[in-house]
Amino acid sequence: MKRILTLLLVSILVLSACSSGSKDKETSGTAKDTKEITVLAWDPNFNIKAMNLAKDAYKAINPDLKIKIIENAQADIVQKLNTNLSSGTTKGLPNIVLIEDYRAQGFLQAYPDMFYDLSKSFHADEFAPYKTATTSFNGKYYGIPFDTGVAGLYVRTDYLEKAGYKVEDLQNMDWNKYIEIGKKVKEATGKQMLTQDPKDLGLIRMMIQSSGSWYLKKDGKTPDIAENKALKEAFKTYKEMMDADIVKPVSDWSQFVAGFNSGDVASVPTGNWITPSIKAEASQSGKWTVAPFPKLSGIANSVNATNLGGSSWYVLNIPGKEKAAEFLAKTFGSNKDFYQTLVKEMGAIGTYKPAAEGDAYKAGDDFFGGQKITADFAAWTEKIPQVNYGLHTYAIEDILAVSMQDYLKGKDLDKVLEDAQKQAEDQIK
């Protein structure tokens, strides 16, 4: 009996021991698949869309490469890049990242080792020089230019005609002429000439770049405010517009878009990327034209061409960089047909000069009365003066926005700019 009992106990023990067998399987570490590259960008309607087109175009060249496109807010991308690159961890970084031109130098100068040199992947001289200046550092090209921010003056022809002007009058004009037209338009139609958001000095930026000048000196580091004639002229022009009461204030993007969509303003001086927003109001078809950007009066080297915004693709110096570089080189870097697709599919204009010879660039747009706006923009792109956006575009703009308000309230312009210069020097160093 005892023996049986022991046997029973032993069998129970053995059974329970068997049952507690391990279940966890070792998860096999996923080896980094070099056949896949990731792309990080913002704005699903524009940048992501363009990248998807590039992905499709590349399928014909190398169908094996898997391209994963991740969308994120620009602020988040900037933050991610800064945190990762400064700590030197490449984990979780994408192969290709989109960086706004105004910020590009900041990244390139801070972390030059972290970006992959693309100088041999594409011919930089085939792109607009103002663009390649921002994507390069120390003579090496790190980024392949994407969209141009070439600016134009979008004008309502119907309002213009009511005020007694013709489209031809808008060619090669300066801001004084613009203000004069504005006054007439307001007189004739009661409409404001343009909208402005007081915290966004995009107009100032466009004005000074048309004169080959920037907030910073050529070195990209020293603030160039107090001595900057172009900037001074731009400020003056801005105030004159205010004084002429042809500016409708807006506080944000939607009010800005609503301004021209509702027909409240007669013109929109901004980058070409606004085209889709303008065309969104189909009822205004045929009532718009795009004129060259006005130049600053009294500044000798000011031209009727400038830029606002725009960004470029950069390859990070992490495994998979060769594949990523080749992908960019074969699409954004050299593919003329791909640029035609970009124009046709989404109206995105690049800075690749040979692309301008394509059919899509030469097509007329009925919304703008048959005007070949893409060709025009492409032509202006080549004329955009080359400036060094440097490292601190937005930091200085924050200072200048306050200065502008002071100036508008009546503070002396020289004093305003001198104070701004001092503040900028204190802040930036």
Add this chain to the structure above:
Amino acid sequence: MKLIFNGFKHNGLFIIMFLITVIIIITVSISITWTTIRMSEQFFIKKFSITNSKVMNQMKDSFESFHYSVVIASNNLLQSSTVRKTLTEKNESNAAMMGSIFNMYQQMKSIKSNLDTYNAGIVVMGKNGISYATDRSYWPVSDKELRSNLMTRNILEHPKKLMYQYDRLPKQNAAKDRNFIVATRGLMDRITGTVYGSMYIAFAESEFRKFYSNYTSPGNHVFLVNKSGVIVSSSIENRIGTSANDLLHYAEKMEHNSKKYLLARFMNKEQIILMEYLPSFDLYMFNIIDKQTAIGDLIDKKEIALISMTIVFAALIIVFLISRKVTDSLSSLVKQISNASKYNFHQYVSVSGTYETRQIGRAFNSMLDELHEYVDQLVKAQKDRRNAELAALQQQINPHFLYNTLTTIKFMVQQGEREESEATINALISLLQNTIGTISETITVNQEVENLKSYVFINQKRYGNRIKVNYFIAPDCLDYRIPKLILQPFLENAFFHGFNLKASGYINVLVWREGNELICEVVDNGDGMEIGIEGKLPKTKRNRQLFSGIGVKNVHDRIQLIYGESYGVKIASKLGEGTKVRMNLPIRKK
């Protein structure tokens, strides 16, 4: 089937015992398993609810600190003179408006810094039609839409109250998030009490989700439900914006019972539901844990079932073997006992097995012994009685015989036949001497023949000589002993019944030895008689003329009584031809 049944017949006890044990073992193990599972489930649920209510408190804390930031931001908005000025100013010039917008921008920037940790979009809207948004693309609602929004109506109803309202954007909207939780409050002049606008601090639902998304997992979800039963935030995205009145119902139940947790069905699953009311948000926060995912994995029911099944099986085998062993000795005992009658109680049972069965076996065996003893005694007593009876009978000379014989002698004397009477008296004397005189039960064949001769002589004197009697006695048999008066009754029978029809005949008495047996025959050629197939004697009325108490019938019994069943009397008869009585006896010399 019958074979099996027969096999079971002697194992009734075993089957009952085994079946009962099986049923009990299975019942016990099932109930213990079930209870254990239930208890551990209860235990886990309790643990779960404790840890999860702690987790919920953490979530609540983060919600509260979030709420605090919102309160600070809204207070700042309310106290900001820039905001009030911008929103109350009427018919401002463009230039002035430009300035106000810029001031507003700066003001809002500092106010928004309160909410820097969270992604938020602040919109303020004045009665004068001016509105300002920090980030219109974050919460893309146009001024027009906002003005007619239900939220705005709610604000105007309770301008002092900071309310969290749920807003769902139309589907085709370009914004990344469709679901928003908007903290709203009226902008009211504290002194005059006039409402000059409203503020909207919008948070994408995904922002809200961050407060608890770390704690959720598949099967462990969080739902924030407002008072009208709409899910405003959840870890299950497609449930956001749908109404969940059942949750509201559970909330009431839990508030009413002040229960920590509730087991109920939700989303067609058995769930552990924890609830926490967020008073500052006026939202119910539910933590809903799928019971299956939470506990299903913890308790491997299959494994438990397998273990208990194996144990039950092992126990059954052991029970089977042991009870088989215990009952086997008993049932073999029973088998032996039930067969005892077949062997005339001579078969002793084998004493084996457990103490009890051994005792029973011993008791049974000693009982058999006593039984035998008793039966032997009984048989002996019976035999003795019968013997005594027969002895008494054989001692008894029929008085009629004596009377008749004496009467015959008397007539002889009267007629002067002196010699004849003397011979008759001598025969009677010899007869009486041999029968009553000797005490011994047996006599020699010679003596018996003498008796027969005397008897025949007397009868011939009485009834004449029409029946002749011949004796053929093998000389070697003369000294063998036979029971007294065993031939006489048959001779008597032949005399008085054998020749009722025939006038004369003979009776032959034959004695010889055949092997180990002594054969005696009384053969007559008289009338013969009808006899049954079994060779039994016909019933005869006791004749008064019989010589002794012993009749034909007794003879057979007597032989068997003395010598055993293999000996006895056989009678053969044919009507008109005569009767033959044959008896076989053992050879005895003493």
